[in-house]
Amino acid sequence: MKKDFGVQNWLFPMPTYMIGTYNEDDSVDVMMMAWGGVCAEDMVALNLEADHKTVANLRARKAFTLAIPGADTLEASDFLGIVSGNKMPDKFARSGLHAVKSTRVDAPIIEEYPVTLECVVESFEEEPYGLRILGRIVNLLADGKVLDEQGRVDMGKVNAFSFDQARHGYYATGALIGQAWKSGAGFLKD
Secondary structure, eight states: OOOOOOSOOOOSOBOOEEEEEEOTTSOEEEEEEOSEEEEETTEEEEEEOTTSHHHHHHHHHOEEEEEEOBGGGHHHHHHHHHSOTTTOTTHHHHHTOOEEEOSSSSSEEETTOSEEEEEEEEEEEEETTEEEEEEEEEEEEEOGGGBOTTSOBOHHHHTBEEEETTTTEEEEOOOOOOOTTTTTGGGGOO
């Protein structure tokens, strides 16, 4: 028997992505985001509240990085999601993480995050539910430690974690349990 919970946004897993931008003084700002993701082959969508410091930075710089944090950065990444850059301007410095400037977009690359998309802002869309920011992916960077023998990203090596909205928990991801477009092919047989 299933229990009725009414309207809830408890889809699982929810991603944990880190948005990297620069503040007006060129200091680094990073925030954790769970509401958004890939929306086209070369596009990502960020669903954010308009009053975030990150949104002001996106409006000013028109660029950002979107990184997948590994479990080894869980505490620092969670901290960057807890604290507002509007209230704690030095939050990135407190995190203990390190950044370098992207050579492709006006945004920081966080060295500890193993996979990073470099993006430019395409549009800001005010919607009844909030602000959606669309970004065009211009490059993907991956640390050598997460590459397989053929030089492709091995998501199992990323050691990513996802967010559970219902219980406010983080869960490890990464175990390969099947192959897309192959695991279900047996149902095609007559």
